[in-house]
Amino acid sequence: MTTDPELRAPLPAERRAHLLAALDRDGVVRVADVSRALGVTPVTVRRDITQLEQEGRLVRVHGGAVPAEASAARDGGVPVPPPTSQAIGVLVPSLDYYWPGVVRGMEAEARERGLRVVLRGSSYAATDERPALERLAGADGVSGLILAPRTDGARGGEIAQWLRACGLPHVLVEREATLPQHREALESVVSDHALGALMAVHHLADLGHRRVGLVLSRESPTSRKIAAGWSAACAELGLSSQEHFERLAPDRRTPEFPGVVTEVVDTAVASGTTALLVHSDPEASAVVQEAMDRGLSVPGDLSVLSYDDEVAGLFSPALTAVQPPRAAVGRAAVDLLVKRLADPGRPVHRTAISPRLVVRESTGPVRPVTSGGR
Template sequence: MRLHVDQRHERVLALVRERGSLRVAELAAELGVSAVTLRRDVEALAGQGRVRRLHGAVVWPGGESAVEARARQVPAVENDRSARAASAEGVVIGMIVPTTASIFADIVRGAREAVAAQGGRLVLGVSGHVDTEDAVQAGHLLAGGAEGLLVAPSWSAGVPVGGQEQWLLDRGVPTVLVERAAPPGNPAAALDRVRTDRAHGAAVAVGHFAALGHRRITAVLQEGPHADRILAGYESAVRSLGLDDARGAPSVREHGDYESSVDYLVDAVRERGVTAALVHGDEDAIVLVPRLQARGIRVPDDLALIAYDDEVAGLADVPLTAVAPPKRSVGEWAAKLLLRRLAERGSGHEPSPRQHIELLPELRIRSSCGAKTLAH
């Protein structure tokens, strides 16, 4: 039976009086109401001076919450990392990703482990690459008690267009963008963010080709949120190293369009003298290799190849050299940054400057790029 608001208030008071302090999410679950409804109850009672509201918790007046007790017990010589870890006990973090496949499996895993290590809980929402679903998932997570958000929005180009960022700004909770960015001047550019420096990864791949003696190279990129950054790194490295880009201009293709990619690469090798290619991502590279071989282009003898993402590159028939984003670390850094923001908000301290963090991928060398030096 649903409690009247006055009955609910009395039940809240009784539970908080009995236990001294409770997490808002736990109290909402016990009373069978949404976290949003309970927050309103707590705000009303706090306004009357009948309870105290702390970050994510409600405390009996004059009492001490578990969070406060832990903070008091931490010696003054302990660093602020210890204080932040104590304040994260019981915190609920919402995370929204477009999919749990591909790179996001490890990103989610890294975030979950970082939150759990500080006593919190990660709750996941999946948008299915539908941009309007991001806001729906956020509303659901916040109503369920999430106090901050880690978000990889379903922005098809990796950046917001046409006001896609507005729902993020309207939520009013600490938010960290994950593997996404907003351009300077966009309001969402002021949000914290953690992402892979994909331009750097592409440049490392180009540099490896150059070190092996390749002068005419190209790239086959899949349309999506990372294509622009990979292309920018590729083109910058080609220019810096003085390679012959005119004979191997990159191809940006639609998802699943393998035949045009094969035609492009066969023509690049036979007609333009291209000897090396960067392919994004590695699942696509695995599909392309046997199709190229069926057309008489051998990897790596005729075409050295480096894949991007390294999800399954090492399992290919010809193990693929690959650019490997630091996926788990991206999730870990993003979660720790968000926990820090929540701790700052809870303590009332001046927030530290917002951060745009880029982690560098590494190149994992395998068979597909070959090792012989080509004539210049």
């Protein structure tokens, strides 16, 4: 019998570990974010923050907490410039999953530079982001833009041309694009997702896995880069096309999603696949739950490695995951924009920041095959 992790309230130690991990990763935690991620009340989160502050692990601020050393630096170390009327306009496709960590990095860097952030949310389904960008560009005090637009197909070229014509310095975040005519690149900061996928497959291969499957989020622009890294690793390690499979999972909120999860596990079992790289955490959790509901052992029968590490550590078993450098990407985007504002003629910079692999409980050595099967 398995226990649905969504029905089990996290223990105090787990909550506080989550708080400290988020603080270490993002440089700030917000009560509302932690409450939503853990499924507990804001009062419970504030109580945990109070306890950790008493232990000297963090410092409470309005709506959340910051590291103790960051607070000390503000109080007695290098002074943080006061905010000015100058602002950075930020447009991201989501204000819940993945992007809050990037935005918090932007806010922290902007605050240290004495800048304001004017934040707007778009949508992955947006057919034309230009109206939102035009409103943002016209907002009071906005002197530059940081954005994550859709860059696929003709829309990508249209957005690139609009950015060139708008006259404001701009930096793409977790996106890359070029101008259609001469393929001039736009300034950008990205996580090296292809490298993250390559690291993941090498980790699984080091554990003895030779049949490694890939499950991608159909709607995510990140999927293409993860697939490239996975393919490169399979070629590098000599994994043939008969030894791996690829599935594109639909949006997990659609009725088709459970059937795809069932198909993924069916195919893994039938093909002898012993490990899966899954983007992202909710999809990986669903695959693990389906496998365990069938009586399979994770990682004994099937190792699962998640890509994103938003909530991977909260699942049981805790999921091994690739962790993109969200906060660092946000900080680097602001840094690039500030440098562009100071020197409009500087060469275009395209920055790729490496993710890291966090090994937990959901990956392990291949279980030896016996005469009775797996």
